[in-house]
Amino acid sequence: xxxxxxxxxxxxxxxxxxxFIAVSLLAWQFSGLTGSFVFNQVLNRFIRDGILVLxxxxxxxxxxxxxxAITVGAMSMQTALLIMIAYRVEGLTxxxxxxxxxxxxxxxxxxxxxVILNRVKGKEMITTIIIGFLFNSVYQLIFLVGFGSVIPxxxxxxxxxxxxxxxxxxxxxxxxxxxxxxxxxxxGNLEIPFFMILVVLIFAAMIFYILHTRFxxxxxxxxSSTQTSEVLGINTQAVRIKVIILSxxxxxxxxxxxxxxxxxxxxxxxxxxxxxxxxAALLAGGASIKHAKIRHALVGVFLFHTLFIVxxxxxxxxxxxxxxxxxxxxxxxxxxxxxxxxxxxxxxxx
Amino acid sequence: xxxxxxxxxxxxxxxxxxxxVVIASALRMDLTALLNQSxxxLVMNGVLVLxxxxxxxxxAGMNFGLPxxxxxGLLGMCLAVNFRMTGFYGFCMALLxxxxxxxxxxxxxxLILNRVKGREEIAGxxxxxxxIPLMNYFWTLVPFKNREMLYPIGGQxxxxxxxxxxxxxxxxxxxxxxxxxxxxxxxxLLAFYALVCVFLYLFFLTKAGRAAIAVGENESFARLxxxxxxxxxxxxIIISTVIAGFGICxxxxxxxxxxxxDEPLSMAFPxxxxxxxxxxxxxxxxxxxxxxxxxxxxxxxxxxxxIANAILVPELTEILRxxxxxxxxxxxxxxxxxxxxxx
Numbered sequence: 001x002x003x004x005x006x007x008x009x010x011x012x013x014x015x016x017x018x019x020f021i022a023v024s025l026l027a028w029q030f031s032g033l034t035g036s037f038v039f040n041q042v043l044n045r046f047i048r049d050g051i052l053v054l055x056x057x058x059x060x061x062x063x064x065x066x067x068x069a070i071t072v073g074a075m076s077m078q079t080a081l082l083i084m085i086a087y088r089v090e091g092l093t094x095x096x097x098x099x100x101x102x103x104x105x106x107x108x109x110x111x112x113x114x115v116i117l118n119r120v121k122g123k124e125m126i127t128t129i130i131i132g133f134l135f136n137s138v139y140q141l142i143f144l145v146g147f148g149s150v151i152p153x154x155x156x157x158x159x160x161x162x163x164x165x166x167x168x169x170x171x172x173x174x175x176x177x178x179x180x181x182x183x184x185x186x187x188g189n190l191e192i193p194f195f196m197i198l199v200v201l202i203f204a205a206m207i208f209y210i211l212h213t214r215f216x217x218x219x220x221x222x223x224s225s226t227q228t229s230e231v232l233g234i235n236t237q238a239v240r241i242k243v244i245i246l247s248x249x250x251x252x253x254x255x256x257x258x259x260x261x262x263x264x265x266x267x268x269x270x271x272x273x274x275x276x277x278x279x280a281a282l283l284a285g286g287a288s289i290k291h292a293k294i295r296h297a298l299v300g301v302f303l304f305h306t307l308f309i310v311x312x313x314x315x316x317x318x319x320x321x322x323x324x325x326x327x328x329x330x331x332x333x334x335x336x337x338x339x340x341x342x343x344x345x346x347x348x349x350x
Numbered sequence: 351x352x353x354x355x356x357x358x359x360x361x362x363x364x365x366x367x368x369x370x371v372v373i374a375s376a377l378r379m380d381l382t383a384l385l386n387q388s389x390x391x392l393v394m395n396g397v398l399v400l401x402x403x404x405x406x407x408x409x410a411g412m413n414f415g416l417p418x419x420x421x422x423g424l425l426g427m428c429l430a431v432n433f434r435m436t437g438f439y440g441f442c443m444a445l446l447x448x449x450x451x452x453x454x455x456x457x458x459x460x461l462i463l464n465r466v467k468g469r470e471e472i473a474g475x476x477x478x479x480x481x482i483p484l485m486n487y488f489w490t491l492v493p494f495k496n497r498e499m500l501y502p503i504g505g506q507x508x509x510x511x512x513x514x515x516x517x518x519x520x521x522x523x524x525x526x527x528x529x530x531x532x533x534x535x536x537x538x539l540l541a542f543y544a545l546v547c548v549f550l551y552l553f554f555l556t557k558a559g560r561a562a563i564a565v566g567e568n569e570s571f572a573r574l575x576x577x578x579x580x581x582x583x584x585x586x587i588i589i590s591t592v593i594a595g596f597g598i599c600x601x602x603x604x605x606x607x608x609x610x611x612d613e614p615l616s617m618a619f620p621x622x623x624x625x626x627x628x629x630x631x632x633x634x635x636x637x638x639x640x641x642x643x644x645x646x647x648x649x650x651x652x653x654x655x656x657i658a659n660a661i662l663v664p665e666l667t668e669i670l671r672x673x674x675x676x677x678x679x680x681x682x683x684x685x686x687x688x689x690x691x692x693x
């Protein structure tokens with residue numbers, strides 16, 4: 001399989017990470033934050049967002065582009081968690097049941113999304129964005145209107161005072177940082193949550209393994225040419241559905257890691273920007289719309305979040321306005337994706 | 351396709367609208383007042399919907415990059431307010447400034463979109479999304495002098511909502527209003543809307559306009575006929591951007607505020623949903639479809655507010671709106687690709 005690379009002078013696989021490193025270093029200089037603080041924060045973001053970013057890889061390899069519908073996976077897990085909290089299933093039983101329920105729901109959702117995407121070949125990315133928005137409003141309908149009115153809820157604490165709808169924030173106190181603190185090593189000022197890093201790496205290894213099984217070979221074949229793989233006798237429709245199911249399930253598990261790391265559960269906003277941030281992180285690591293490797297995801301999380309952490313403080317110090325750093329963050333997140341799209345389609349058209 | 355056919359989504363939407371009207375009258379709401387508001391809402395949002403037509407017809411897809419044009423319009427209005435231009439004169443100057451900014455922005459936007467031919471929609475979303483935080487820098491740092499636009503404390507940076515009370519609030523809405531048995535007909539507003547429609551209609555009769563339709567229908571055939579594809583697309587995209595800028599000016603004068611910062615972020619989706627409800631399939635679109643769609647969608651938006659309030663869950667309005675908006679866009683994506691495949 002011959003992979004199409006950019007021109008030798010301007011190869012975005014290396015240029016994009018370089019730009020991120022340069023800008024991060026510059027912003028870090030202006031931010032005045034200590035190196036160990038930034039390192040701890042970035043490592044924290046790595047274990048928080050790592051699995052979500054990894055969940056994007058397989059759809060890219062399958063030629064389906066960035067899967068912005070990972071928010072649907074995230075919402076499945078949040079739904080499972082909310083059900084557990086609403087019916088007071090606590091402790092280890094609660095979290096295990098939530099995982100099982102969340103995975104089941106994300107398999108179902110992944111199947112639905114896969115079927116939809118099979119009908120819009122070539123326009124998967126825009127469709128996944130719209131699916132994410134649509135499912136978000138269904139999610140809001142269920143929890144803001146349905147809970148407490150149609151669906152009875154045992155746990156009154158999470159319901160708004162008017163009796164209908166879940167509160168904006170639900171405490172996850174009982175789950176907070178439970179696994180993050182396992183095997184926490186401290187070297188000087190640096191804190192290394194070894195167990196969670198291992199978990200992220202296990203997920204990475206799993207994806208690596210999947211891509212090297214027979215199924216993975218089929219995925220790669222579809223990614224390089226749908227027609228050829230159909231001639232070879234691969235059921236492209238079924239493989240594409242499986243790819244999206246896998247991505248959605250990984251996103252659901254990723255969201256669980258994300259939520260337990262934060263410890264507070266913003267019911268209506270926790271999942272909203274995860275798709276954009278994860279996609280931008282993957283691209284920051286040097287991936288493109290057609291080509292993504294595990295190292296792109298792992299490197300990308302570090303690069304992207306370094307910039308994310310230092311830029312508000314840099315904005316504060318440079319312009320005496322922290323909001324400017326915020327704008328810079330959003331610009332980087334959206335701009336990275338826009339840039340990748342423009343560059344990639346240009347290579348395609350040439 | 352010379353005559354108009356009703357399609358499934360329109361029937362569903364119309365029935366839903368009818369249901370809402372029945373509920374509204376059962377709740378003893380003032381239907382005449384609602385009708386009056388619906389006419390204003392049509393024009394308020396309708397110009398933005400019309401702005402999608404040139405890009406659809408040239409084959410550049412649904413303009414998810416609508417924020418680009420909207421920002422051009424916002425720039426124009428901010429400039430007019432900064433120079434304290436008031437009344438009808440102020441509004442016309444805002445339009446004039448918008449025209450200049452939108453032509454420039456549309457030209458750049460068009461050049462980018464010409465590079466991503468076939469992927470305009472996804473690229474447009476992210477061009478729009480990334481342009482907004484970039485402009486947030488501008489709004490924060492621009493050295494405008496009119497105190498009514500700036501943050502009251504500190505005196506630097508534009509407010510997120512600039513009141514048009516002393517400038518050109520409702521200049522079109524209140525222009526030549528005729529009242530016939532309780533129904534208010536805002537002639538000035540409707541005349542402006544009609545003017546944009548006529549302009550679009552005439553544009554598609556000119557040589558450039560006919561070339562645009564030819565490119566949209568069959569690009570390779572158009573190329574063989576000697577049409578300059580890139581230039582034709584550029585013209586259509588610039589016109590779309592300019593009308594989008596005018597659209598936000600009309601919207602703001604009706605709404606009473608200029609909304610800056612992240613406000614344009616999600617404005618593209620309702621406009622696209624409206625044109626799709628009108629019967630467009632994301633390809634060649636008639637002006638009539640844009641008008642019908644805008645009216646249907648805006649009437650639904652209008653009616654859901656009092657009804658949701660009456661049943662005590664105010665958030666329901668917003669949820670229903672977004673569900674309809676994204677649902678219809680998803681439906682259109684599915685339908686269009688199936689037709690594309692069968693051709």
